[in-house]
Amino acid sequence: MADLVTEFEAERGRLTAVAYRMLGSRSEAEDAVQETWLRYAAALADPAARAEIRQLGAWLTTTCARICLDVLRSARVRREAYPGQWLPEPLVTPAPSGDGFAPDPAERAVRTDQVGSALMVVLERLTPEQRVAFVLHDVFAVPFARVAEVLGTTDVAARQMASRARRAVSAPDAPRHTADPAEQRRVVAAFAAAAQSGELDALLKVLAPDVVLIGDGGGHFPAGRNPVYGADKVGRFVLGLFGQSGRYGGTLRARPVLVDGVLGFQMETVFRDGRPLRLVSALAVADGRVTGIFNQLNPDKLGDLPPLGPEDAWPPRW
Structure with a gap:
């Protein structure tokens, strides 16, 4: 168990960075990383699931990104009812x-790879899928094949989502x-x-x-x-x-x-x-x-x- 904890802790900083940029909330990012740990521990207890962990960093990033995607999809409903303007937790x-x-x-x-408050605000304009594609690929250089795996889509569709996000980020009013x-x-x-x-x-x-x-x-x-x-x-x-x-x-x-x-x-x-x-x-x-x-x-x-x-x-x- 000590080795498992050490291996996970070596990845925690990157996972928190990924989750924060996707969610715009430090507390939600930490919750997502903790859920990633729980899924990692469960996978190690299952021989079939453990065999799928070929590269730990990539597996953890994929798992964390999927958790964040679920949170983003549910957060859209909450943020539509948010009183006034929404800004990320700084x-x-x-x-x-x-x-x-x-x-x-x-x-x-x-x-x-800090993106700054200005870009965090622009990211709020994106769909959850566009935001995940942009953060994973453009900020953290995750290959589109793995981005597509996170989103449950094709490489071509993942590229299109990232491209749309890129246009929104570089829009004249951003x-x-x-x-x-x-x-x-x-x-x-x-x-x-x-x-x-x-x-x-x-x-x-x-x-x-x-x-x-x-x-x-x-x-x-x-x-x-x-x-x-x-x-x-x-x-x-x-x-x-x-x-x-x-x-x-x-x-x-x-x-x-x-x-x-x-x-x-x-x-x-x-x-x-x-x-x-x-x-x-x-x-x-x-x-x-x-x-x-x-x-x-x-x-x-x-x-x-x-x-x-x-x-x-x-x-x-x-």
Whole structure:
């Protein structure tokens, strides 16, 4: 049993990475990986099933992907009834002091081939089958023959699903994130300073014309039922919340963090009625401007974030 556990644990990081990108939820991904372990243990107890495990990593990936596909199919019904906009459960780690982003060792395996919040949002547009095909092949380089096996279809059909997903990911209205770490730091710092200044013209200089803002309050906090599009509308929305005279401007505290591999903020403030509010904001950056702002306010998706300290302020210190 000890050997079996060791063999499985060597694959756990990759399995969690695959499951997270398919499901957009760390907790659901961990559940899928645990179910994969249970099926692995059951297969080893059955001589016929055990004989089918010729390459452990491939067998585990296939099994985990099938579990995720079932979860995605059932999740579509739940997400159609979700209050307001849906955003993935973010992976949040401390921001590095330099321009080279080096994830915490405990998170490195999960964050391998990180796709970022912008792409995670676009993946929500796909059917479960398209999402599985795209994540397995385009993100983790799984051959189409095995992708077809997961989906219970042909190689040709699996290729078509991945192709449709690729077109959706590269659609003109999809938020773009192409910035390297140095550019991210420069743009995100400029965004925070402009937002705090309360000057719309200063903020518009760092917002792309087609920028989109999406907030997920999960029914717990108001976050807008629809995305906000366009630099002017997004700029006014941001200033209304985080500007000097905005709703949270006088009480907001923040620190830079990595959100799904890109720079963003962990923030804390209070409503006028005294209720505390925590949120994580991820920023997509391309061509020197912010192309997407993704605010996660749903406490069910924020997990055990470390508390902010008295040294954390808005705009945050780098």
